Amino acid sequence: MPGEIIFEFPQQYLYPEGLWLTIQLSVLGLIGSIVLGILIALLRISPFAPLRWIGAAYVEFFRNTPLLVQLFFLFFALPALGIRFSDDAFVFNFRAAVLGIALYHAAYVAEVVRGGLLGVDRGQIEAARSLGLSYRQMLREVQLPQAVRSVIPPIGNIAIALAKNTALAKTIGVAELLAAGDYVEAATFRTVEAYLAVALLYLVLTLPMAAGVNWLEKRLLVAR
Amino acid sequence: MRQDTWWIFTDINFLRFFGAGLIQTLLLSLAAIALAFVVALVFALGRMSHRRWLRWPSIAYVETIRALPVLLLIVFFYIKGSSLLQPVFGPEFNLQPFWAGVLGLGLYTSAVLAEIIRAGILSLPRGQTEAARALGLSHARAMRYVILPQGLRLMVPAMMSQLTTIIKDTSLVATIGVSDLLGQGRIIYNRYFNPIEVFLFVAVIYFVICFALSQASRRLELGNTPKAARAKIREIQLRDQAA
């Protein structure tokens, strides 16, 4: 049974710990990418052209280069630039991974959020402005609340991609789920079992997310 | 140790070295998307079949593969691919890392493409099928001559943008020892200790290729993809754009 290896392997509960790190990477990465993504989206729709360009450059750069290259770059470049986060190498690697994952997915979040904001009826925006609301008030009171509803399902989809992409963190020395699989494989040479166990744990993580997103999509569609 | 190594990027030998990596990257992408397309067609049709024994395995395949990290598939085929395929190709068969990458990436992408193709076909008006059936075509023939060609044509831009994703994802094969663009870069920074320069250089190359491709596919997309299909494809691509 492939599942047994998860519990059978004595070495400090590798799989559960790996899974826990994967979950931490996913949650922190997602929060980071949403916060950053909203900021970039606001740049993208700013009335001030240079801000729009910065937003566009960010999105295009991070979407069109591999996440792996970005992670390696952070891993080597941050310390060279004197950014260390922590004296503990493992904490540093983890934080660099979270940062890399957040930066990359923020580009996708930004595009979704921008789409949501632009999707709000222009008439409403003009009405709000003509009622005397400032740009910022209008954004907060009219445009953002409407956009939120339309962006939740797509962000759910990004969250699924993000959870899968955390696997790349192993290449910069974070002992997440896939790295646990590597370790067990190397120690036991039971390749199929070792990786099937990893696959099962990823499925446990991502399939419910997928089901949740599908459910949300249907609900929000009906409500509209 | 941090001496200037920018000269590497103007030396013809080093450019050739990177060029060899770039060729591997591009060949791997093309081979992977070709494999993906064939497999995707099978599972997209399987998923839309009226026969349960075809439909259920197809759904299981697509949903399972989509839920896994592509790096896991690549690593798995690297370590286990040869012995999995030895019953087919004989006991001396060995799966090169390059082909392990093609299999891992290709099978992952096949699940994504299957969903894209299905979305394209489902977006066609029902009248098409009905008209074809009314003309006396069997279900299979209606699919083959009427529905599939139209559905596929609609999906060309989506497939192109999937190619962008594949090119980015090929960077993952550097972790299993394929000398692709990133793999060659790694050899260089391991020797000259200049990872920052190497990664900037490599990133720029990936960027130029992927940016050009994504712009091209965006331009195509403005064409005639139905709105419903476009929304579905966007959703698929958000979930499955890997690394």
Place this chain on the structure above:
Amino acid sequence: MRRTLKTSAIALAAIFVVAACGGGAGTGAPAATQPAATGATSTKPKLDLSSYAYAIQTKGKLRVGTRESNVPFGLKNPATNKFEGFDIDVAREIAKAIFGDVADIDQFIEYVPVVSATRIPTLQENKADLVIATFTINEDRKKQIDFSDVYFRTGQKVLVKKSDNSIKELKDLAGKTVCTARGSTSERNLLALSPAPKVLTLDDYPPCLLAMKNGQADAVSTDETILFGLIKQDPDTKLVGQYFSDEPYGIGVKKNTGDRTGFVDLINRTLISMVQDGRWARIYKQWITPVSGDEKKSPDQR
């Protein structure tokens, strides 16, 4: 549309063919097609028809698993796109034992890049005929694969920054972060230390050196000779302490289940004759002496 489908199918097939060549999956050099009868009249050594070496000779390629970034043992030189180093030269001698003493032996060798963690799978999955990659012989590994006799002997040491005076011997490593390659014996030796340091594992040794330069690790630990290679690349580092392990390197071969007949013997015979006729000493002098400063005539000379 049918036509487009057909042409695209042809295009796809073409891509596969081109990719197959590009992927290095080609079926060997022209020499491979030479029938055995004419082969015997050329300079090729006569080999037992049932031996694995004979199968390699007829195939025309010896597949050598080796490292790409491991000065001075195995490295791919970006300026020439060729492999070089101690391990590579030993592999070339083995190739010569199979294909004869030809000038450009590399035409008969296909290099398969490996890292520490992929050495055993590379053999078990038949991706390479032999792995020569600073591969320590030990009992656990012997259960998975076969090893040749020892062709190089070294031991594990610790590399630190020159300015670092806090680490002088092994016990000073307690609580420090030590970097090494994933899946290596060095990793295991470090974890077995008591008290154990925190072990950071990356793919290869040069990234470990970079990590130490960046302050992400306090020390790098692996076999002394590999560390010599790192010092050569970065003179701002130094070795400390005593050997804390014995690392006899062997050449790895897939376990013989009737499909590797006589292969380890052929390798061992080649190694013995290399030591006897001074080829081993010459290779040592070319690659190891510049980093270690000493000269040796055989692997077991102390």
